[in-house]
Amino acid sequence: MLLIGYGNPGRGDDGLGPALVERLKAMDLPGLSLDADYQLTPEMAADLAAHAQVVFADASREPLPRPKLSPLQPRPPASFSSHGLQPAEVLYLAQRLFGASTQAFVLAIPGREFDVFREGLSAPARHQLQLAVERVLRMLSEPEPDKGRAD
């Protein structure tokens, strides 16, 4: 499985995705590849094709009680800017350009403070980060076909 955490660590809780990657990297989990970036980029499509499953982990402004895993369907990009590539568009590129049959999910991690120029997460976001780690661990431990069952 590949997990891509994306967001800007310099904008408070927007860094939840990369923070999740850092936490998981420290755990050195077998069968889990990790990637982190400010934003999604087209070359990630090639990485998707090499994995059976992918999770796009991103901070969410939605006031969720806990991180939410949702299945993802591909969508062709209408326009193209590296400022605005969406998970569904990366999945589309992976399928169309690299023949990927990757099962894809979005993990939305609720954040609280986004409109700040600050490194580090708010206290509520740190709590949600721990819940996100647990959600990924549960996903990795689930046997087929339950693996990746959406919340």
Added chain:
Amino acid sequence: MPKTRVVEIEPVTRVEGHGRITVHLDEQNQVDEARLHIVEFRGFERFILGRPLWEVPVVVQRLCGICPVSHHLAAAKAMDRIMGVRKIPPTAEKMRRLMHYGQMIQSHVLHFFHLCSPDLLFGFDAPAAERNIFRVIETNPELARQGVLMRKFGQRLIEVTAGKKIHGTGAVPGGINKNLSIGERDGLLAELPQMLQWARGAVQIAQDYVTEHRALAESFASFNSSHLSLVREDGALELYDGQLRAIDASGNIIFDQVDNQDFNDYLMEEVRPWSYMKFPFIKRRGPIDGWYRVGPLSRLNCAGFIDTPEADQAHQAFKAFTGGQPNPMSLAYHWARMIEVLHCVEKVERLLHDPDLQGTDLIAQGERQEEGIGIIEAPRGTLFHHYKVDEQGLVTFCNLIVSTTNNNEAMNRAVTQVAKSHLSGQAKISEAMLNHLEVAVRAYDPCLSCATHALGQMPLAVELYDAAGGLVEQRVKA
């Protein structure tokens, strides 16, 4: 007051960042002028004050998610000088160059294959539904795939030299903090033949486009200007280091071999009330006549030659196209950009075979200075970082002139020229006409978020004003 009509269209961006174009008509319904407005507030130069000098090369990467490496390296070069280091160890310089070429490749490739290819492949007048990356993928998936994999190669170069993808720490004041392992080197070398082949192909596509559309290229946002770039001491194209050279529209030297630390003696910035982005100009020529262009077109116009064989051959063809005179065509930026990609791939190949990359002498020491300037050729053009620090090593002054700011006047002239050609006297403003404006801006590959670095976002909107200043038509992001 005329009635305002708002028409919503698909996103009109495919530039990196956000801005607004206004077109102003006179009483005869002819275009009087057009302006590219950058209306976001810039605050990064204040944000950096008080930070320790060691942090600066890492912190400045927050300026932009598109070209963090350029800021990382420009800041590192400035901090080298503050540390009193004039020459970093060979391993450090070569690792930094490798990082820089990776950044150039990935940035140029994204622009050419994904942002501007719909315009080149389907034409400026094609309906919006037909002129987008989706259609490129559907009609030419191999081209789109090459773009993705070349970007991936560039990103891999950045990762192995900067240490990681986000907030890389490779370049430090005085040098670099890691060398290249044999495993990393061999992985990159294995991909090089394919990258070279694709880079050659990209040059051919861009060259063929400009050659086959010569009449369009000569009339579309084509104008005489001065050009500025770094060059090597022997006049060769130089992307990482070198001295400043400026030439006029006929190719005459305005100044040459200007040391990085002296740039303030030759360039100034002007503020205009309608834009947060400044307007730099050559001091000697004044604010009216002293504006210039930067970036791939200007670098190839300024350079006497290129020190890699295939790119040099392509450069000769580029020069011959305008009889040895500087090329004034905005659409030729794309051709120049791809020649630079070929050059960077050739440079990477040369570097990867250099045993210095496995060297262990990584950082030089010197006597602390209070001021330092770092200049680098970023993908979009010459990038200036200027800092002062106090005795504790905390930043007390920061001025950045980013590539897009250097091209500010040129982009405004391009927009005005295209507006006059395509909008004057028209009864109705079509989406295709407006796209012509954006094609002109897009040729410069502007990074508007970098140029102002704002809090918040604003889509690129195009507005039409009548002679009385009333808004006639506005097209904004849906």
